[in-house]
Amino acid sequence: MDVLSHVPDPEIPVVSVVDLGIVRDVRENPPSVVITTTYSGCPATQVIQSDIRKALDDAAFADVKIEVALSPPWTSDWITEDGRKKLHDYGIAPPPKGIGAPGLKNAQAATCPRCGSIKTREISRFGSTPCKALWQCETCREPFDRFKCH
Amino acid sequence: MTANEAHFDYVLRLADDGLILSQRLGEWCGHAPALETDLSLTNIALDLIGQATLFLSYAGEMEGKGRDADKLAFHRDVTKYRNCLLVEQPNGDFGRTIARQFIFSTYQYALYQQLSSSTDRRLAEIAAKALKETTYHAELAAEWVVRLGDGTEESNRRLKDGFEWCWRFVEELFVTEPGDAALVSAGIAVDAAKLRPAFDAVLAATFAEATLPLPKFPRPVTGGRKGHHSEHLGHLLAEMQFLPRAYPDAVW
Numbered sequence A: 001m002d003v004l005s006h007v008p009d010p011e012i013p014v015v016s017v018v019d020l021g022i023v024r025d026v027r028e029n030p031p032s033v034v035i036t037t038t039y040s041g042c043p044a045t046q047v048i049q050s051d052i053r054k055a056l057d058d059a060a061f062a063d064v065k066i067e068v069a070l071s072p073p074w075t076s077d078w079i080t081e082d083g084r085k086k087l088h089d090y091g092i093a094p095p096p097k098g099i100g101a102p103g104l105k106n107a108q109a110a111t112c113p114r115c116g117s118i119k120t121r122e123i124s125r126f127g128s129t130p131c132k133a134l135w136q137c138e139t140c141r142e143p144f145d146r147f148k149c150h
Numbered sequence B: 001m002t003a004n005e006a007h008f009d010y011v012l013r014l015a016d017d018g019l020i021l022s023q024r025l026g027e028w029c030g031h032a033p034a035l036e037t038d039l040s041l042t043n044i045a046l047d048l049i050g051q052a053t054l055f056l057s058y059a060g061e062m063e064g065k066g067r068d069a070d071k072l073a074f075h076r077d078v079t080k081y082r083n084c085l086l087v088e089q090p091n092g093d094f095g096r097t098i099a100r101q102f103i104f105s106t107y108q109y110a111l112y113q114q115l116s117s118s119t120d121r122r123l124a125e126i127a128a129k130a131l132k133e134t135t136y137h138a139e140l141a142a143e144w145v146v147r148l149g150d151g152t153e154e155s156n157r158r159l160k161d162g163f164e165w166c167w168r169f170v171e172e173l174f175v176t177e178p179g180d181a182a183l184v185s186a187g188i189a190v191d192a193a194k195l196r197p198a199f200d201a202v203l204a205a206t207f208a209e210a211t212l213p214l215p216k217f218p219r220p221v222t223g224g225r226k227g228h229h230s231e232h233l234g235h236l237l238a239e240m241q242f243l244p245r246a247y248p249d250a251v252w
């Protein structure tokens, strides 16, 4: 797990694959790492697998299997507290916790990661990656990414 | 058709709907009316490709003839495709694309809701994951239906035209194929006809908010599930399959 916590997410390198909750389990017998994908079509999935493989190789864990699990489906609730802080400091509003997936229409306003204002509005439901939406702060006028609640 | 063949055919249908629609949506990349919509349509396409890959991989394993997702996507001829006719239709204008997306995502949302409790564990897992993505698609499409419908005279007219074009393909979404009965009673497949009330309810609510009249019923067209496609699918596949067929060993 320690090795994996240094593998950055290919699209948001400030957080690791462990911070994002992509690594689900590390098993000893037989040695294997269980990962999941955030979105079914996430283009980073293959890169993440090869990055994990490389990190394991570099740490001399040669015979570790990497399994991809579908269930239970990934949720943004699995992003660690540490990961949320890193996202915020990087300028990405972390997703609200415990809301669950559906009913996003009424999701609460994001907090601007720059000035802390909650007078913010959604500009685009879909952003630069599948996991982010585009928001704008009405107070400091800056646009920012919000990690989607999923 | 054996039970295994019917099962394989059912999974192909689930896969092909998403695969073909994602290819259509990809045509908007760089051409959508605004950056926001460009991102939305292509992100929906990406989700649908991901879902299709999961379904196709499963179909390939089930078939047991060594075909993986790529093989099934790129080396299957048009008559072997099992997608509904709605998703292969050309994009038309933005109004028609939104009409198609709203119809499809609303249907797919109802479908995945049921499929996520399938007795086929693999299908249930894929559906549970995909449902979260489709929630976004259905919401986004419904918001655009309201925005265009309750917008200007022209946006209302275009959206209405779009729905009228798409409406002939709606019936097919709720048709049960001959091989389905056994799959439905085994709890593997969803009884498509039973999805209709949920679909109609969302439709009625959204159309009321969008100040749109419910589309009139033109004669329905079906056949996609049996491989009887419109000419459009052949052209779409020619483009999609060209590279892997022309250069079979091509890698990134």
Ligand SMILES: [Zn+2]
Pocket (backbone or CB within 6 Å): A112, A113, A114, A115, A116, A117, A137, A138, A139, A140, A141, A142
């Ligand atoms: Zn601000």
